[in-house]
Amino acid sequence: MNYLFIINDGPYGSERPYNALRLAMNLVKREGTGVRVFLMGDGVQCAVRGQDTPQGYYNIERMLGSVVRRGEVAT
16 A cells, blocks of 8 residues: 655645654554655755754654655655
């Protein structure tokens, strides 16, 4: 099974990127599963290195890196 996640919200200010990446991180661990993440609009900010993570938020950069190691990311 192949999955495509399109993230178009910025990394902090909405839970959408966090929820998409959390699901992608779990799916990419499954055998025979392909995961692609497409970043567009404000979602491209999720891939910026050295993010200053606000208090109480997960680091989206690290989450994206976890998916990149096993899946594919396009901007």
